[in-house]
Amino acid sequence: MSVKLTDVAKKAGVSPTTVSRVINNYGYLSQKTIEKVHRAMEDLNYQPNSMARSLQGKGTQLIGLIFPSVSNPFFGELAVKIEHRLFDKGYKVILCNSGNDTEKEREYLRMLAANKVDGIIAGAHNLGIPEYQNVDLPIISFDRYLDKGIPIVSSDNFQGGSLATEHLYQRGSRRIAVFTGTNESDSPTNERLEGYLSVMKSYHLQPLVYQFPLEQSAFLKETEISSILSKNNLDGIFCTDDLTALLVLNKASDLGISVPDQLKVVGYDSSEFIQNYYPYLSTISQPVDQFVDLLIDLLLKRVEKKDIELEANYQLPVQLLQGKTS
Amino acid sequence: MSVKLTDVAKKAGVSPTTVSRVINNYGYLSQKTIEKVHRAMEDLNYQPNSMARSLQGKGTQLIGLIFPSVSNPFFGELAVKIEHRLFDKGYKVILCNSGNDTEKEREYLRMLAANKVDGIIAGAHNLGIPEYQNVDLPIISFDRYLDKGIPIVSSDNFQGGSLATEHLYQRGSRRIAVFTGTNESDSPTNERLEGYLSVMKSYHLQPLVYQFPLEQSAFLKETEISSILSKNNLDGIFCTDDLTALLVLNKASDLGISVPDQLKVVGYDSSEFIQNYYPYLSTISQPVDQFVDLLIDLLLKRVEKKDIELEANYQLPVQLLQGKTS
Numbered sequence: 001m002s003v004k005l006t007d008v009a010k011k012a013g014v015s016p017t018t019v020s021r022v023i024n025n026y027g028y029l030s031q032k033t034i035e036k037v038h039r040a041m042e043d044l045n046y047q048p049n050s051m052a053r054s055l056q057g058k059g060t061q062l063i064g065l066i067f068p069s070v071s072n073p074f075f076g077e078l079a080v081k082i083e084h085r086l087f088d089k090g091y092k093v094i095l096c097n098s099g100n101d102t103e104k105e106r107e108y109l110r111m112l113a114a115n116k117v118d119g120i121i122a123g124a125h126n127l128g129i130p131e132y133q134n135v136d137l138p139i140i141s142f143d144r145y146l147d148k149g150i151p152i153v154s155s156d157n158f159q160g161g162s163l164a165t166e167h168l169y170q171r172g173s174r175r176i177a178v179f180t181g182t183n184e185s186d187s188p189t190n191e192r193l194e195g196y197l198s199v200m201k202s203y204h205l206q207p208l209v210y211q212f213p214l215e216q217s218a219f220l221k222e223t224e225i226s227s228i229l230s231k232n233n234l235d236g237i238f239c240t241d242d243l244t245a246l247l248v249l250n251k252a253s254d255l256g257i258s259v260p261d262q263l264k265v266v267g268y269d270s271s272e273f274i275q276n277y278y279p280y281l282s283t284i285s286q287p288v289d290q291f292v293d294l295l296i297d298l299l300l301k302r303v304e305k306k307d308i309e310l311e312a313n314y315q316l317p318v319q320l321l322q323g324k325t326s
Numbered sequence: 327m328s329v330k331l332t333d334v335a336k337k338a339g340v341s342p343t344t345v346s347r348v349i350n351n352y353g354y355l356s357q358k359t360i361e362k363v364h365r366a367m368e369d370l371n372y373q374p375n376s377m378a379r380s381l382q383g384k385g386t387q388l389i390g391l392i393f394p395s396v397s398n399p400f401f402g403e404l405a406v407k408i409e410h411r412l413f414d415k416g417y418k419v420i421l422c423n424s425g426n427d428t429e430k431e432r433e434y435l436r437m438l439a440a441n442k443v444d445g446i447i448a449g450a451h452n453l454g455i456p457e458y459q460n461v462d463l464p465i466i467s468f469d470r471y472l473d474k475g476i477p478i479v480s481s482d483n484f485q486g487g488s489l490a491t492e493h494l495y496q497r498g499s500r501r502i503a504v505f506t507g508t509n510e511s512d513s514p515t516n517e518r519l520e521g522y523l524s525v526m527k528s529y530h531l532q533p534l535v536y537q538f539p540l541e542q543s544a545f546l547k548e549t550e551i552s553s554i555l556s557k558n559n560l561d562g563i564f565c566t567d568d569l570t571a572l573l574v575l576n577k578a579s580d581l582g583i584s585v586p587d588q589l590k591v592v593g594y595d596s597s598e599f600i601q602n603y604y605p606y607l608s609t610i611s612q613p614v615d616q617f618v619d620l621l622i623d624l625l626l627k628r629v630e631k632k633d634i635e636l637e638a639n640y641q642l643p644v645q646l647l648q649g650k651t652s
């Protein structure tokens with residue numbers, strides 16, 4: 001196996017771009033760094049002209065990143081970590097926030113294909129986008145079914161839904177509702193609802209399913225939540241995302257419903273943001289760092305070898321973080 | 327003045343890329359869209375060959391975006407809005423989260439220059455980056471002094487600091503502290519502190535300044551905040567960013583300090599995220615949409631005409647949003 005630029009970088013303890021700069025004698029480098037890289041190149045018997053192939057011959061070193069919106073701290077964290085990790089590998093990221101705008105997502109895919117990015121990581125919500133089928137680029141999906149042949153990385157959504165519901169039951173809740181999105185066909189996140197339904201069934205409890213459209217504003221959602229809370233005498237709510245859980249907590253407080261005494265709440269996602277700023281929220285924690293590692297590993301495998309065989313689904317385990325809301 | 331592609335797009339009520347696709351007869355377009363665009367082109371007497379100049383002749387249609395981290399919802403929102411607006415103008419965004427990593431920011435600048443992006447919007451925290459002086463690209467800064475000749479778009483930070491402090495005083499606070507970052511030379515955000523100091527001086531009150539390093543983890547910051555709150559008997563705190571205000575509220579709650587009765591808290595930033603999920607936080611609201619318009623307008627002016635004369639500073643007014651924490 002031939003020695004790669006990244007091997008030199010690892011050995012020298014610097015980034016691949018630093019190695020490339022040493023080789024090309026370009027930019028601001030300390031004498032110490034230069035020596036470290038030269039030593040690593042000698043130790044590994046690295047031939048700089050293989051670098052030319054690996055760095056310059058190989059596409060644009062651009063990766064497209066399509067997420068609903070990085071203003072959602074969960075996607076923001078994912079984007080930051082993906083960008084960091086890809087930067088260390090010499091790639092830059094083109095960011096697309098596709099929101100609920102199917103047309104924008106389609107245009108982006110075409111633009112990315114025209115720009116000849118090396119690959120795409122996509123975790124958007126929009127459905128019915130034929131370009132995913134047609135774009136001839138390596139694509140890895142996060143938590144969404146895009147097309148046959150596009151591997152999906154996600155958490156074990158069924159396990160997460162079950163864990164949350166079981167926990168609410170064990171904490172004494174019986175009128176347990178689920179607050180979730182409107183169903184998207186084939187989306188792995190539907191499994192959160194399935195996990196909930198399965199536990200409710202096992203305890204012979206009546207499922208109480210409330211679905212909110214993804215494109216709904218926080219304000220409208222809040223109004224609806226207020227009305228649900230005042231009418232339905234719920235004592236447990238599993239929200240399939242943390243932000244909805246925050247709205248529930250705000251509205252419960254406005255209505256004088258005491259959490260966790262009268263109402264227990266569990267969310268889903270557990271970004272670092274939530275862990276730092278809402279440490280009291282009980283939630284299902286997704287393994288963000290492992291997502292990032294896996295998404296990039298799979299994508300770069302496909303970039304390296306277009307028709308490499310990959311699984312259809314990669315499901316990573318989740319865990320319950322109990323805060324003060326349950 | 328010649329008619330531009332964007333004029334046609336506006337007239338037809340579609341995006342510029344849609345106009346470009348109609349002209350090039352490329353992609354998925356409804357008959358209705360095609361007709362709308364053709365009608366707009368006729369109405370405006372638009373000559374498609376000027377489009378070739380404006381769309382194809384002009385660089386890579388890539389803009390570099392350098393922010394500390396889009397996992398901070400304020401920067402996440404800015405990034406999403408900038409990306410949306412630039413997309414409508416036919417540009418794509420390369421995202422760099424520079425964090426506290428000066429070396430990464432420097433490498434990014436060189437990579438962006440090497441990739442021949444059309445321009446850069448930068449709002450990072452790192453200091454001492456000579457590349458901002460050397461990179462021969464249009465750059466507009468958000469809220470940071472980068473280099474002579476690089477215009478800065480920011481809120482009126484002095485006004486914001488004064489407003490927050492004056493408000494705390496009017497609400498009865500006297501032992502008013504400011505929680506802010508460590509001083510960065512020439513950074514416009516220092517003016518938030520100056521605004522605070524000026525109001526404290528006008529009332530002959532003792533300033534109580536607590537500075538937290540930007541690279542400090544939320545956990546360490548929280549520990550420090552806990553210790554400050556238990557020792558200093560503060561009755562008002564102006565936090566120069568909302569996230570610090572959230573930590574203060576969490577710690578006050580842990581320590582049994584009642585907000586706003588015993589302690590009043592005002593933040594700064596007021597992203598949509600905060601407005602949606604922490605509507606009870608009193609804060610200084612920055613005009614994000616106007617930031618985005620201005621940043622893009624200035625940048626594209628420089629892209630269009632490299633040596634166009636621009637102001638050194640563009641300060642936009644802020645307002646106080648009073649929630650329940652003051």
